[in-house]
Amino acid sequence: MTHSEPVVSVRDLRKTYGSFTALDGVTFDIERGETFALLGPNGAGKSTTIEILEGYRDRSGGEAAVLGVDPGRGGLDWKARLGIVLQSSGESGAVTVREQLSHFASFYPNPRTVDEVIAAVGLESKQKTLIRNLSGGQRRRVDVALGVIGRPELLFLDEPTTGFDPEARHRFWDLIRKLKAEGTTILLTTHYLDEAAQLGDRAGVIAGGRLIDIGAIDEIGGTEARTPIVRWIEGGTREQRTTEPGTFIASLQDRLGLEVPGLEIIRPSLEDVYLGMVGTTLVSEDAS
């Protein structure tokens, strides 16, 4: 395999359930070592895409290659190179954290050590606790630990931090950065746009089964959506998008005095950009 070959390659991916079209021609690549965030509202097709790439679902059309293999035909050797953190898990969990991790480690040819992984997800004090006695957020950390125990080349993270408290989320981000530094390729879906902004190199926005935008995290949505907004109060709240906020504020000051009431300059976050994009798509779909 050459370094130029993408780790994930998707061309015109389609998935239909009866008359319902879940994916309507999605195309993207993920390069080696890259963290790619797949964003979109519930039911947009994120999980369908990720589950096709994990080999859990069959596609209805198009092409997909994961580590150079058709995910519909991946064997055990192929699975040994993947790490999968599913969106939900509800196992009875009559084993301890440590037992579960060392058991799963034995499936893989070159696993990480159990101690290393337990420390990375911050479960040192819970390693001898039965998984069924853990809180939701702690169980989620076990899911993540099981996803990385096999030292995967490609890690799928389907809404990994749902149910985490802010501190756990920051620890998780540190863990993902460490995996990135070791060269792991990551496909992430998330509802938290700050998470995508923190971790992602590139993002794709999916809505209604179509990829409506794709690009570097700080470029997605186009320059228009990222133009700063100046907000002030002048007989009610007013807003103005401008590429030259300084000049614009000077003109406001000429009219309203040095201290312009309610003055703010807003540089749209990924979340603002995303909501702008998905919002218009949803509105146009509701109308149809």
Place this chain on the structure above:
Amino acid sequence: MRTLALGSRRVGYEVRQYFRQGDTVFFTFLFPLVMLTIFSTAFSETSFGIDDDGNDVSAAAFYLPAMLAAGVLLSGLQNMAVDIAVEKGDGTLKRLAGSPLPVFSYFIGKIGQVLVTGTLQAAAILLLAGVVFGVRLPDDPATWFTFAWVFLLGVVTSAILGIALSGLPRSGKSATAVIIPITLVLQFISGVYLSFTQLPDWLQNVASVFPLKWMAQGMRAVFLPDGYSTLEQGGTWDLPGVALVTAIWLVVGLVAARFTFRWIRKDS
């Protein structure tokens, strides 16, 4: 090789989980012990016939083979079918499907779990009958050899049929509701709780299609006095019949399991 090594690791993992789940321990492991205690105590004054030397056959001695057969069915078929259906429902199998664990290792683990727990259960039943209820156990090796093959063939067949039936419940939550009535009806018509020879002929014939009747008959051949064989259908213990019918069900189970088992229901 790797498949076998992982399979043996799975056995330890499965057995550990089994004994940490209170409900499975009660309904599959302890249940025949509880039933044997109830029958032996409730009918302690009743004679269940005379043995070849002219002694009374106690309730405990009479129910011992039935409870061993019930244990084989519960530890094998019921436990396996419910266990796998629940694992399908709660995401255990989905996680394993995404890992490089061979399907075959998973099955080795499951069948190994049934063998270990079934053997411990049979030992506990024999101990309870022998020590607490004073049942005289066989003392010649040939009889124990018969016990060994009836038991092993029964446990493995039962486990494989359990794997095949695990696809029947549509969800993990409905697993016990779907599986337990099947095993309960089988136990009633196959001479586990009711004396088989007192059932009407047509019901005996229906039961003879299924393996439990034969496993129970094999156990009776081991533990009841030889004179009791005249009460069986056909008037003999018919051990070749026990071997044949159980083995046929083993093959049926293997084929069904091979064609029905899936890690996950794709596109559900």
